[in-house]
Amino acid sequence: MSDDELIWRIAGGSGDGIDSTSQNFAKALMRAGLHVFTHRHYPSRIRGGHTYVEIRASADEVQSRGDGYNFLLALGDSFARNPQEEAYYGNEEIKPLSENLDELREGGIIVYDEGLVSEEDVADLNLEERAEENDWHVFPMDLRGLAKEHGREVMRNTAGVGVTAALLDMDLEHIEDLMSDAMGGDVLESNLEILHEAYEIVNEEYEFEHDLRAPTGEHETEQALLSGSNAIAYGSIDEGCRFIAGYPMTPWTDVFTILSQNFPDMGGIAEQVEDEIAAAALAVGASHAGAKAMSGSSGGGFALMSEPLGLAEMTETPIVLLESMRAGPSTGMPTKPEQGDLEFVLYTSQGDSSRVVFAPATIEECYEQTRLAFHIAYEYQIPAIIIYDQKLSGENTNVPVEFFDREPNPDLGSTLTEEELKEAAHDASGKFHRFAYEHESGAENGVSPRSLPGQKGGRYLATGNEHSPVGHISEDPDNRVYQMSRRIQKLDHIREELDEEHDSNQTYFGDESADFGIITWGSSQGAVAEAVDRLNENGHSVKAVGVSDMMPFPETEMVEFLESVDEAMVVEMNATAQFRGLIQKELGRYGEKMTSLLKYNGNPFEPAEVVESAEINLNGGEEEPSAQVHIEPAAGD
Amino acid sequence: MSAFNAIGDEREIDREEYTPGVEPQPTWCPGCGDFGVLKSLKQALPEVGRTPEETLVCTGIGCSGKLNSYLDTYGFHTIHGRSLPVARAAKLANDGLEVIAAGGDGDGYGIGGNHFIHTARENHDMTYIVFNNEIFGLTKGQTSPTSPKGHKSKTQPGGTAKTPIRPLSMSLTSGATYIARTAAVNPNQAKEIIAEAIEHDGFAHVDFLTQCPTWNKDARQYVPYIDVQESDDYDFDVTDRGEAAQMMHETEDVLNEGTVLTGRYYVDDESPSYQQEKKDLGRVPQEPLAERYFDDDAEWERSYDLLERHT
Ligand SMILES: Cc1ncc(C[n+]2csc(CCOP(=O)(O)OP(=O)(O)O)c2C)c(N)n1
Ligand code: SF4
Numbered sequence: 001m002s003d004d005e006l007i008w009r010i011a012g013g014s015g016d017g018i019d020s021t022s023q024n025f026a027k028a029l030m031r032a033g034l035h036v037f038t039h040r041h042y043p044s045r046i047r048g049g050h051t052y053v054e055i056r057a058s059a060d061e062v063q064s065r066g067d068g069y070n071f072l073l074a075l076g077d078s079f080a081r082n083p084q085e086e087a088y089y090g091n092e093e094i095k096p097l098s099e100n101l102d103e104l105r106e107g108g109i110i111v112y113d114e115g116l117v118s119e120e121d122v123a124d125l126n127l128e129e130r131a132e133e134n135d136w137h138v139f140p141m142d143l144r145g146l147a148k149e150h151g152r153e154v155m156r157n158t159a160g161v162g163v164t165a166a167l168l169d170m171d172l173e174h175i176e177d178l179m180s181d182a183m184g185g186d187v188l189e190s191n192l193e194i195l196h197e198a199y200e201i202v203n204e205e206y207e208f209e210h211d212l213r214a215p216t217g218e219h220e221t222e223q224a225l226l227s228g229s230n231a232i233a234y235g236s237i238d239e240g241c242r243f244i245a246g247y248p249m250t251p252w253t254d255v256f257t258i259l260s261q262n263f264p265d266m267g268g269i270a271e272q273v274e275d276e277i278a279a280a281a282l283a284v285g286a287s288h289a290g291a292k293a294m295s296g297s298s299g300g301g302f303a304l305m306s307e308p309l310g311l312a313e314m315t316e317t318p319i320v321l322l323e324s325m326r327a328g329p330s331t332g333m334p335t336k337p338e339q340g341d342l343e344f345v346l347y348t349s350q351g352d353s354s355r356v357v358f359a360p361a362t363i364e365e366c367y368e369q370t371r372l373a374f375h376i377a378y379e380y381q382i383p384a385i386i387i388y389d390q391k392l393s394g395e396n397t398n399v400p401v402e403f404f405d406r407e408p409n410p411d412l413g414s415t416l417t418e419e420e421l422k423e424a425a426h427d428a429s430g431k432f433h434r435f436a437y438e439h440e441s442g443a444e445n446g447v448s449p450r451s452l453p454g455q456k457g458g459r460y461l462a463t464g465n466e467h468s469p470v471g472h473i474s475e476d477p478d479n480r481v482y483q484m485s486r487r488i489q490k491l492d493h494i495r496e497e498l499d500e501e502h503d504s505n506q507t508y509f510g511d512e513s514a515d516f517g518i519i520t521w522g523s524s525q526g527a528v529a530e531a532v533d534r535l536n537e538n539g540h541s542v543k544a545v546g547v548s549d550m551m552p553f554p555e556t557e558m559v560e561f562l563e564s565v566d567e568a569m570v571v572e573m574n575a576t577a578q579f580r581g582l583i584q585k586e587l588g589r590y591g592e593k594m595t596s597l598l599k600y601n602g603n604p605f606e607p608a609e610v611v612e613s614a615e616i617n618l619n620g621g622e623e624e625p626s627a628q629v630h631i632e633p634a635a636g637d
Numbered sequence: 638m639s640a641f642n643a644i645g646d647e648r649e650i651d652r653e654e655y656t657p658g659v660e661p662q663p664t665w666c667p668g669c670g671d672f673g674v675l676k677s678l679k680q681a682l683p684e685v686g687r688t689p690e691e692t693l694v695c696t697g698i699g700c701s702g703k704l705n706s707y708l709d710t711y712g713f714h715t716i717h718g719r720s721l722p723v724a725r726a727a728k729l730a731n732d733g734l735e736v737i738a739a740g741g742d743g744d745g746y747g748i749g750g751n752h753f754i755h756t757a758r759e760n761h762d763m764t765y766i767v768f769n770n771e772i773f774g775l776t777k778g779q780t781s782p783t784s785p786k787g788h789k790s791k792t793q794p795g796g797t798a799k800t801p802i803r804p805l806s807m808s809l810t811s812g813a814t815y816i817a818r819t820a821a822v823n824p825n826q827a828k829e830i831i832a833e834a835i836e837h838d839g840f841a842h843v844d845f846l847t848q849c850p851t852w853n854k855d856a857r858q859y860v861p862y863i864d865v866q867e868s869d870d871y872d873f874d875v876t877d878r879g880e881a882a883q884m885m886h887e888t889e890d891v892l893n894e895g896t897v898l899t900g901r902y903y904v905d906d907e908s909p910s911y912q913q914e915k916k917d918l919g920r921v922p923q924e925p926l927a928e929r930y931f932d933d934d935a936e937w938e939r940s941y942d943l944l945e946r947h948t
C-alpha cells in the first residue's frame with residue numbers, strides 16, 4: 001500500500017450528480033500528474049439510494065481500488081425524501097455519511113453537508129467519539145447553503161470539491177479549466193464562485209491538523225481518462241466496425257450508448273431493436289452482407305442471443321458479441337459486478353461450440369482484445385466474444401493518449417472480391433463453393449473464404465442446417481464429419497496464431513521463481529497484481545497470472561505456469577469456481593494443486609482480501625478469512 | 638466502382654436461372670401450396686428485373702423455410718422466427734440488394750411475432766412473404782397461430798380455444814405500407830402481387846395462403862377464392878387506412894367460414910422507408926456500408942481523434 005495516495009470517496013444519492021463530479025475531479029487529478037483509478041458503487045435505481053464513487057490517485061500506477069479509503073465527501077442524500085409524503089425513507093439522508101464510516105482509514109478526513117443532514121442524526125452516529133478513536137478529521141460544512149447563496153442547490157457538489165481541494169492543498173487551476181470546458185454563462189460563473197468561496201472558507205476558518213495532502217506526480221506524456229466501455233468501443237471503431245445492434249441492459253448499455261453516439265457520424269449504423277434475439281440476428285445479417293458488425297448484452301439479454309450465436313457458428317458468419325457480466329442468476333444484482341457468466345458464455349447454444357472468448361483485465365486490454373476479436377472473427381469466420389463485467393465497464397483509469405495512435409484496420413478478413421471469385425470453385429450450375437473442402441479452397445487453417453450477396457459469381461445458401469459446399473442442406477455422413485471437423489478445428493488454428501503471431505494475452509506478475517501461484521482472470525487481475533506486490537514485500541514469494549484467453553484455452557502457457565508452482569490459488573468473483581473448473585477441464589489435471597478464492601457479495605476484490613487469503617493458504621489453510629470471501633480447498637483435500 | 642456488380646445489372650433474365658442445379662425439384666409434398674410461392678417468385682423476379690445475384694432471400698424454419706433451397710438466389714436459411722432481423726440488417730448494410738424474407742405462419746406470426754411487428758413498424762424496404770397454411774407443417778401438423786378456433790391437433794386434442802391471429806390487421810396497425818393476401822391456387826394474382834410487393838419502397842407484407850394437404854386435410858384448399866379488387870361485392874379504397882382496416886377485418890372473419898378473400902388491402906406509397914428516413918436524417922451512410930470496405934481510398938475514422946473528451 002502506498003502511503004502517499006489519496007482515495008477520495010464522494011457519497012450521496014444516486015441522481016445527485018456524483019458521476020459527473022467525480023469524473024471531473026479524477027480528470028483534474030490526472031491533469032495534475034497523478035495516476036487515477038475510479039470505482040463506482042451504485043444501486044439499481046434512478047433516484048435515491050446510496051451511491052458512491054471512489055477515486056484512487058497516486059504518483060505511481062494504480063490498477064485496482066485500494067483497501068478502504070482516506071477522504072470522505074458525504075453530500076447527504078437529497079433524493080431520500082418521498083416527495084408525496086414529505087417524509088424520509090428511514091434515515092436515508094444521512095446514509096452517505098453513516099454507511100461509509102467503516103471503511104475509512106485511520107487519519108482520514110470527513111467532510112459532510114451540514115446543510116442537509118441534521119445535527120441529531122449526526123449526534124446519533126457517535127461521530128465525535130469514533131473520530132477520536134480513529135484519528136479522523138471531521139469538517140462539517142453547509143455546502144447546500146453555500147450553493148444556494150451563489151447559485152442553485154444542485155451546485156453543492158462544486159462546494160464539496162472546493163472544500164476537498166482546500167483541505168488537500170490542491171491547486172484549483174485544473175478544476176476551473178474542466179468546469180469551463182463543461183459549462184458556460186451564468187452556470188459557470190455561479191459554480192466558480194461557489195468553488196472559490198468554499199476553498200477560501202476552509203483556508204480561513206479551519207485549522208489543519210491532518211496530514212493527508214494530495215500526492216504530487218508528473219506524467220511524461222498526455223493522458224486520457226477512460227473506462228473499459230470506452231476502450232471496447234474505441235477498439236471496435238479502429239477495427240472498422242460500423243454496425244451495432246442492441247437493446248439496453250446494464251452494464252452493456254455503456255458501450256451501446258457510446259457507439260450509438262459515434263457511428264452515425266462515421267458512416268456507420270446503430271440500431272436499437274426490439275429484443276436481444278433481434279440484436280444478435282441483426283449483427284449476423286449485417287455481417288453476412290459485408291459489414292463489420294457487433295452486438296452484445298449482459299447476462300439476461302445474452303441468454304436471448306444463444307440461438308443467433310449458434311447460427312453464426314454454423315453459417316461461419318463473423319460477428320463480435322459483448323457480454324458485460326453483472327451478478328446473477330436471473331435479474332440478480334443489476335449494478336453489481338460478478339464473473340458468474342463464464343461457463344454460460346463458453347457453451348451456450350446447442351451443439352459443440354466453436355467460438356472465441358477473450359476476458360480483458362484492464363482498459364488497455366479492453367481495447368487490444370476487442371481489436372483482436374474482430375481480427376480473429378473476420379479472418380476465421382467465427383463469433384468472437386468479449387466477456388467483461390460491471391466493474392471493468394465503469395471504472396476509469398488514465399492511459400497515455402499515444403496508446404491510441406494506431407492505424408485503423410477495416411479489413412474484412414477472409415472475404416473474396418469478384419475478381420477472386422472467378423478463380424474459386426463452383427458447382428456445375430455456377431453456385432459458389434462457400435463451404436469448400438480444404439483441398440478446393442487451398443486454405444490450411446480450416447477457413448473457406450466467403451462471398452457477399454450482390455457479388456457476381458458468389459451465389460450460395462447460408463443455412464443453420466448442416467450443409468454441403470454450396471450450402472445445400474445435407475445429412476451425408478462424410479460431408480457432416482468434414483464440415484464439422486473443419487469448423488471445430490479452426491480453434492486450433494486460432495490458438496496457433498495467438499501463440500505464434502501475437503503477444504500473449506496473459507499477464508504475469510511477481511517473483512518468477514515462486515512456488516506459490518495465483519491465477520485469476522478478467523477484471524480481478526488488478527487487485528491480484530497489487531496483492532502480489534504486497535505479498536512479496538511482506539517476505540513471501542508469490543507469482544501470478546491473469547488469464548484473458550478463455551477459448552481457445554492457452555494450454556501451453558497454463559501448463560507451464562502450473563508446473564512451475566507447488567500450489568495455486570484461483571481468484572474469481574463467483575460462487576462455483578468456474579474458471580478453476582475450466583482449467584481442470586481443459587488440462588485434465590492439477591485439481592489437487594488448485595484452491596479457490598471466491599467472492600460473490602456484489603463487490604469486487606480488494607487487494608487486502610487476496611493478500612489475507614494467500615497468507616492463509618501459505619500457512620497451511622487452516623484459518624478463516626475475515627472478509628466476505630470464501631476459500632475452497634483443492635480437490636482431494 | 639462497385640464491389641457488387643450483380644447489383645443493378647440490366648439484362649434479360651431467364652426464369653430458369655432461379656432453378657438450382659442441385660435438387661431442382663423441391664421435396665415438398667405433392668399438392669403443397671408452397672410450390673405456388675416458388676413459382677410466383679420465379680415469375681415475378683425476372684419480370685421486375687432482379688437477377689439472382691442481386692437478390693437475397695432470407696427464410697425461417699419450416700416447410701416454407703426451404704424456399705431458398707429451391708430458388709437459386711443468394712440465400713440465408715436462418716433460424717425459426719428470425720428471418721426478419723437477419724434480412725433487414727442485410728438491407729441496412731447494403732441497400733442495393735433486393736431483400737425478401739419468407740417463412741411460415743408459425744415462424745412469422747408466432748415465434749417471430751415480435752420481429753414482425755417491429756420490422757413492419759420501422760417500414761424497412763423489403764418484402765415479407767408468409768406462407769400461411771394455418772398449421773405447423775414441418776413439425777407434423779400442430780395447431781398454429783392462424784389455425785381456426787376449435788382446430789384439433791395432437792397438441793390440441795380438445796380443439797383450440799384461441800381465436801386465430803389477424804395477420805392483415807396486425808400488419809396494418811404495426812405499420813406495414815403494402816399489405817396483400819394471395820393464394821397458391823391463384824397463380825396469376827400471386828405473381829402480380831409478389832411483383833408489386835418487390836417493387837414497393839417500404840415494408841411489403843404478403844399473407845400467402847398455402848394449402849397443406851398433408852396436415853390440413855379436411856381444411857382448406859382455398860378454393861373458390863375471390864379477388865376483392867375484381868369482385869363487385871367489395872368496394873374500398875386501398876389507400877384509406879380506415880377502409881382497409883374494415884376490409885381486412887371482414888376478410889379475416891370470413892376465412893374461417895370458408896370464404897377466401899384475396900387481393901391488395903393497403904397501399905401507402907407516400908411514407909418513406911426506414912432507410913430513406915435515416916438517410917435523410919444523416920443517420921445511415923448515403924452509399925452502402927458494405928461498399929466502403931472495398932474502397933481503397935476510404936478514410937477510416939480513428940478513436941485517436943475522439944480522445945480530446947477524455948483528456
Ligand atoms: C426455436 C425453435 N422452436 C421450435 C422449432 C421446431 N419447429 C420447426 S418448424 C416449426 C413450425 C413450423 O410451422 P410454420 O412456421 O407454420 O411453417 P410451415 O412448416 O407450416 O411452413 C417448429 C415448431 C425450431 N426449429 N426452433
Ligand atoms: S407438410 Fe404440408 S406444408 Fe409441408 S410440404 Fe407437406 S404439404 Fe407442404
Ligand SMILES: [Mg+2]
Pocket residue numbers: 699741742743768769770771772773774781
Ligand atoms: Mg405453417
